[in-house]
Amino acid sequence: MVQVSTTSTPLLRARGVVKRYGGLAAVDGVDFDVFEGETFGIAGPNGAGKTTLFDVVTGITSATDGVIEFAGEPIQDATVHDICHRGISRTFQLPSVFDSQTALANVLVGAQFGQPRSWFTAGRTDADMLDRAKRELIFVGLAKKASALGGPLPVYDKKRLMIASALATQPRMLFLDEPFGGLSPSEVDELMVLLSKVKERGITIVLIEHVMRALMALSDRVLIMNQGKTLFQGSPADVLRDEEVVRVYLGRRGDREEGAPDA
Amino acid sequence: MNAILQTLVSTIVQGSILALISIGMTLVYGTLRVLNMAQGVMVMVGGFAAYTVVDRTGVSPWISIAVAAAVTFLLGVLTYYMAVKPLLGRPGVDFEMTAFITTFAVATIVQNIILMIYGPRQKPFDPLWPGGINITSEVSITYHSMIMAVLAVGALVALGLFLSRSRYGLAITAVAQNLDAARLMGIPARRVYVVTMGIAAALAGIAGVLLAPLYFVYPNAGDLPLLQALIVVIFAGLGSVKGTIYASYIIGFLSSAVAIFWSSAFALPVLYIVILVVLVVRPNGIAGKPQEARL
Numbered sequence: 001m002v003q004v005s006t007t008s009t010p011l012l013r014a015r016g017v018v019k020r021y022g023g024l025a026a027v028d029g030v031d032f033d034v035f036e037g038e039t040f041g042i043a044g045p046n047g048a049g050k051t052t053l054f055d056v057v058t059g060i061t062s063a064t065d066g067v068i069e070f071a072g073e074p075i076q077d078a079t080v081h082d083i084c085h086r087g088i089s090r091t092f093q094l095p096s097v098f099d100s101q102t103a104l105a106n107v108l109v110g111a112q113f114g115q116p117r118s119w120f121t122a123g124r125t126d127a128d129m130l131d132r133a134k135r136e137l138i139f140v141g142l143a144k145k146a147s148a149l150g151g152p153l154p155v156y157d158k159k160r161l162m163i164a165s166a167l168a169t170q171p172r173m174l175f176l177d178e179p180f181g182g183l184s185p186s187e188v189d190e191l192m193v194l195l196s197k198v199k200e201r202g203i204t205i206v207l208i209e210h211v212m213r214a215l216m217a218l219s220d221r222v223l224i225m226n227q228g229k230t231l232f233q234g235s236p237a238d239v240l241r242d243e244e245v246v247r248v249y250l251g252r253r254g255d256r257e258e259g260a261p262d263a
Numbered sequence: 264m265n266a267i268l269q270t271l272v273s274t275i276v277q278g279s280i281l282a283l284i285s286i287g288m289t290l291v292y293g294t295l296r297v298l299n300m301a302q303g304v305m306v307m308v309g310g311f312a313a314y315t316v317v318d319r320t321g322v323s324p325w326i327s328i329a330v331a332a333a334v335t336f337l338l339g340v341l342t343y344y345m346a347v348k349p350l351l352g353r354p355g356v357d358f359e360m361t362a363f364i365t366t367f368a369v370a371t372i373v374q375n376i377i378l379m380i381y382g383p384r385q386k387p388f389d390p391l392w393p394g395g396i397n398i399t400s401e402v403s404i405t406y407h408s409m410i411m412a413v414l415a416v417g418a419l420v421a422l423g424l425f426l427s428r429s430r431y432g433l434a435i436t437a438v439a440q441n442l443d444a445a446r447l448m449g450i451p452a453r454r455v456y457v458v459t460m461g462i463a464a465a466l467a468g469i470a471g472v473l474l475a476p477l478y479f480v481y482p483n484a485g486d487l488p489l490l491q492a493l494i495v496v497i498f499a500g501l502g503s504v505k506g507t508i509y510a511s512y513i514i515g516f517l518s519s520a521v522a523i524f525w526s527s528a529f530a531l532p533v534l535y536i537v538i539l540v541v542l543v544v545r546p547n548g549i550a551g552k553p554q555e556a557r558l
Contacts, residue, residue: 060443080446090447098440109437112430113449126430162444169448 009072011036011173011204012057017066019052019228026052028228029066034173039195039205041219041236043212045249048225050208051093054175058090059083070173085116089171093178093208095158097165099151103142106150107133107164114169136164140194156187160194167198174198176207180214188214212250224249265401270519272398276408278515279415283470284488285495285507286419287463293439293502294459296359300367301342303489304374305335305464309471310480311377314386324391324472328414331472332465339464342369343457351453370485378482388475411473418469419508422462426504435459439502490531491518494538499548506550 010033019027027049034040042050055061057068059080068076075083089110098106111129137143140160145153150161159179166174179195180188192214199205199218209215215222216236224232224245232238232245239245284306291299312334313327346365350358390407397403426432437445438455446452470488478484495514499506517537518530541549 058447060447079451080443081449081451084447084449092444096441096444098437098444100440101436105433109433109445109450110448112433115449165444165448 008035010034010069011071012206013067013069014057015067017053017056017068018064019049019056019061020064025064025228027056027063030223030225030228030230032223032230032233034204034206036172036204037199037202038220039199039207039218041215041222042206042208042225043210043215043222043249044225044231047227049228050225051177052228053225054090054177054206054208057083058088058175081113084114084169084171087170087172088175089114089166089169089173090175091159091162091166091177091179093181095155095162097150097153097158097161099149101150102147103150103153103157103161103164104130104133104137104146106161107136107168110165110168111136114171132170133164133168136168139167139197140164141190155182156184156191159183159191163194163198167203171203173204173206176205176209178208178210180209180211192217265399266523268398268402270516270523272402272404272408273519273523274512274516276412276515277519278512279412279419280470280473281491281495281515282508282511283415283418283473284467285492285499285511286422286504287466288492288496289499289502289504289507290435290459291463292496293504294435295347295362295456297347297362297366298359298493298496298501299342299460299463300363300489301339301346301370301373302463302467302492303485304370304377305338305467305485306471306474306488307377307480307482307485308338308373309335309468310388310475310484311381311386311471312468313472313475314388314480317388318386324389328469328472331468335468335471336461336465338373338468339460339462340457342366342464343460345369347456347460348453351456370489374482374485381482383482385479385481388472388480390476391473407476414473415470418466422466423504425462431455431458491534494534497548498538498541500550501548503548503550506548510549 012034014030014032017027017030018025030053042053044050052061056063059075059078063076066076067074070086070088075086078086098109108129111133112126134146137146140163142157142160142164145157150158153161163176163179180191183191188211195205195218207215207218219236221234222236222239223230224239226248231248232242240250284302288299288302291297309331312331313324316322316327316330317324346369347362350356350361350365390405391410392406395403395405426436434445434450434455437448437450438452442452471484474488491514495510496507498514499510514534518534521530521533
């Protein structure tokens with residue numbers, strides 16, 4: 001199912017992606033491919049340009065240079081909602097939900113607007129949309145909090161709510177920006193189970209993560225960024241053997257012994 | 264006793280109309296972060312649109328309400344394309360401040376075009392329903408005032424249902440509270456902006472028709488409504504729908520009370536003193552909220 005063949009056409013193909021803010025290149029010529037069905041991990045020190053890369057791919061900010069292709073079509077100049085309609089969805093590093101709306105209504109936004117539909121059809125309580133929203137809430141384990149307001153929910157619930165909303169848009173590809181950040185060890189375990197279930201649904205995942213345990217366990221391939229550039233790209237097992245990655249990002253050998261991946 | 268009753272009636276009528284005009288500014292500020300200075304001319308244009316169709320075609324003033332709403336909706340959309348859209352997403356532009364000025368420019372242009380076409384004279388507009396009833400021997404209420412209050416409240420309830428029950432309403436709320444998340448879930452933000460500005464203008468246009476029999480139709484008819492709406496939305500806390508409704512009735516009560524117990528000449532100065540005190544004590548207004556909780 002998650003058999004990855006590097007000879008097939010990638011679902012997402014990025015070549016020479018650059019994002020410059022004035023004189024600062026936050027992303028400085030990054031190339032990578034993500035194949036259908038795989039989980040692609042991105043890590044690197046703070047300020048390496050990981051979130052900026054997400055922003056560029058999802059259209060939140062436009063690339064200064066480079067080509068991004070999704071399913072063979074260039075998307076670097078597409079609008080945010082168009083990119084969503086094509087099948088890319090994402091969550092944010094900081095929990096970001098619609099505060100005054102219930103959890104169900106939050107997911108409903110994704111269900112209602114995630115697919116390109118005629119703007120004049122369907123009300124808020126469209127039965128199919130409502131069903132899909134409820135299914136995704138159950139999927140992430142928030143069924144009991146369907147009528148709780150989004151704003152006061154705890155961090156873990158907000159993170160799962162973001163995932164449910166993103167899934168409700170029926171994406172082919174899900175971008176997760178530090179989904180494990182700020183979670184307790186038991187919540188990390190739970191979320192890892194949830195994300196493998198997302199993977200089983202055939203959704204391609206790209207995730208930024210500092211929690212190496214989770215990153216190594218979930219990722220089929222890993223991209224390590226530093227100062228906007230690619231430092232390393234390869235299998236999770238090779239990451240730990242790469243001298244440069246260890247020096248720049250992971251720290252001295254031994255520092256991380258107890259956090260070593262179980263992969 | 265009569266004065267108190269009179270104040271009460273006046274509060275309901277004035278507050279409802281104020282809410283109808285101000286809620287549009289709140290919606291636009293909530294979704295676009297633009298303090299829409301063209302809201303006043305929408306009141307004026309609504310009055311002129313109704314006056315024109317009634318004068319030329321002799322249709323019932325009731326039908327003219329729909330015409331006014333349609334005309335001002337289109338003018339609101341046009342304002343978006345002329346004054347707001349060109350500024351969106353431009354790096355290095357202070358969007359809020361610039362859009363404040365460009366919408367004011369649109370207001371001035373529209374006002375002068377109306378002045379050129381219709382001249383400065385005040386045009387009379389018949390009440391939607393002539394006559395009235397005496398509540399006591401000294402307190403009377405015109406049928407038109409009753410219609411004003413009923414229609415304004417009706418429009419606000421319809422807006423509330425639209426925001427909480429419809430697909431568009433959900434999109435407007437989502438964009439107001441979390442623009443990036445809303446766009447990433449597939450909401451075309453710019454289409455939401457257009458619709459919001461159209462609706463805001465149409466509500467003001469309806470208010471313009473309701474106000475026309477009281478204040479006549481003339482090119483400056485939108486000046487006072489704009490000033491009052493500004494006081495209401497700042498008093499309410501920019502971007503809060505509930506706050507705007509409360510503030511409308513509080514401001515409506517204050518100006519009615521001052522006018523009835525003292526003199527109508529002091530109504531506006533007193534309002535400014537109140538707003539000054541409120542803002543010094545609560546700089547975000549009575550229901551002002553941080554960005555993420557808007558609408």
